C-alpha cells in the first residue's frame with residue numbers, strides 16, 4: 001500500500017527520507033527527513049542547476065543527432081562496485097562523471113585512483129554526504145575543502161564540479177559553493193536506483209527520461225545498496241540510447257554535458273583533394289578525451 005504515499009506533492013520528502021535511510025545504512029552521515037524549505041525536486045521533475053539547453057543539431061556529429069547524455073555516479077568510490085562499473089564504461093567507450101564522498105575516498109583511495117587513471121571526470125560530493133542547507137557557511141566550506149584535501153592527498157585531481165547530496169541546495173549554499181570556485185551540478189533524470197529495482201527497471205526509468213536535443217544528465221549511484229543492479233543497467237542504457245541517436249559525454253566545466261571535441265568549431269583548413277566521406281562511427285574516438 002506504499003504507493004498511495006507516492007504523490008507528486010510529497011515525492012521530495014520521500015526522496016530525502018529514502019536517501020537518508022540509504023546513506024545511514026552505508027555509514028554515511030544520516031540526513032534529516034524534514035523536507036522544510038528543501039529545494040530538492042521529485043524524480044519526475046528536472047532539477048539540473050544548468051537547465052537542459054536544446055542542443056543545436058548542426059553542432060553535433062551525426063551519431064549524436066538526438067542529443068547528449070551525461071551519466072553521473074554518486075556516493076562512491078566503492079571497492080566492490082566501482083571497478084566493475086569502470087570496466088563496463090571503458091569497454092563501451094562511455095565517458096562519465098563520478099561525484100565522490102570524501103570519507104569514502106579515505107576508505108578506498110585505490111578505487112578512487114582507478115577512476116582517475118581510467119580518465120573519468122571526478123567531482124566533490126562532500127566529506128560525509130551532508131545535507132548542506134543544514135550547515136553554516138563555514139560548515140559547507142569545511143565539507144567541500146576536506147573532500148578536496150582528501151583527493152589531493154591521494155593524488156587525485158578533481159574537476160571543479162560538485163553535487164550537493166540529495167540535490168539539497170539554496171541560494172546561500174550555492175554562494176558558498178561558488179565562493180570556493182566549484183560548480184554545482186544536479187540532474188535531469190533520476191534513475192531512482194537507490195529506491196530499488198532490477199537492472200531492467202532502472203534502465204527503463206533512465207531511457208524513458210531521455211529528451212531529444214536536450215542535455216540529459218542521469219543520476220545513478222555506485223555507492224548505495226542497490227548499486228550492483230544500477231551498474232548492471234548501464235550496458236542496456238548505453239546500447240539503447242545510442243540506437244536512438246544519443247551520444248555519451250562527461251560533464252563539462254560549466255556544469256552541463258560537454259560538447260564532444262569533434263563537435264567544437266575548428267579553424268578552417270586549407271582545401272584538400274576530394275576524398276570519400278568517412279563512415280560515421282557510433283562514438284568518435286575524441287569522446288575518449290574526458291578531461292575538462
Ligand SMILES: [Zn+2]
Nearest residue numbers: 074075165166
Ligand atoms: Zn549522494
